[in-house]
Amino acid sequence: xxxxxxxxxxxxxxxxxxxxxxxxxxxxxxxxxxxxxxxxxxxxxxxxxxxxxxxxxxxxxxxxxxxxxxxxxxxxxxxxxxxxxxxxxxxxxxxxxxxxxxxxxxxxxxxxxxxxxxxxxxxxxxxxxxxxxxxxxxxxxxxxxxxxxxxxxxx
Numbered sequence: 001x002x003x004x005x006x007x008x009x010x011x012x013x014x015x016x017x018x019x020x021x022x023x024x025x026x027x028x029x030x031x032x033x034x035x036x037x038x039x040x041x042x043x044x045x046x047x048x049x050x051x052x053x054x055x056x057x058x059x060x061x062x063x064x065x066x067x068x069x070x071x072x073x074x075x076x077x078x079x080x081x082x083x084x085x086x087x088x089x090x091x092x093x094x095x096x097x098x099x100x101x102x103x104x105x106x107x108x109x110x111x112x113x114x115x116x117x118x119x120x121x122x123x124x125x126x127x128x129x130x131x132x133x134x135x136x137x138x139x140x141x142x143x144x145x146x147x148x149x150x151x152x153x154x155x
Contacts, residue, residue, distance in 0.1 A: 004108065008100050009126060016070070023066050024101055029055045030063045034105045037073065037098070039115055042091040064092060072098040096122070 010017045024030050032052050037043045045064065049057050067073040073092045080089050094102055103111070103119055135142040 006104055007123060008104055009097060011071075011097070020070050020072065020097075023063070023070060024072075024105075027059075027063070029059045030067075031105050033060060033063050033067070034072075034098075034102050037092060037094055037102055039094065039099060039102055039106075039111075042093050045090040045092065048092075067098070068092070071095050072101060 011020060024034065029052070032055065033048060036048055036051050045061075048064075049060055052060055064073065064075070068075050072095060074095055075090060075092050077088045077090050079086050099119070099122070103115070131145050132142055134140065135145070
């Protein structure tokens with residue numbers, strides 16, 4: 001069996017871990033929203049509602065609010081000119097945590113080599129810092145993990 005190395009950083013507190021995971025995986029609406037959020041840059045609320053017309057606007061907005069509250073997405077508004085009129089439009093972009101959930105739920109075929117490179121770089125930095133911190137906390141030999149990494153590189 002072949003494996004894809006899905007790794008998801010989670011909030012530190014257990015209650016937030018549970019709430020985060022259930023908010024994402026409890027509904028097809030939630031999954032569809034994350035599949036349609038741009039990894040880099042803004043995704044406009046009106047575009048999401050248009051793309052996800054099979055779901056109610058109310059459900060989409062409810063999940064967007066939940067994702068902002070759980071710090072999976074950040075939101076803001078900007079003023080744009082549409083047909084000579086200025087209007088405020090709401091947009092979302094993934095947080096550090098949100099990027100990981102988007103990478104998890106998007107089909108691999110939709111990810112570019114640059115998306116994968118950026119994810120691996122972020123992951124390596126996160127885990128290297130975490131390993132050093134855990135080694136310090138539990139009095140473990142950090143050099144052991146350096147050797148494990150180097151052995152993996154050599155293979």
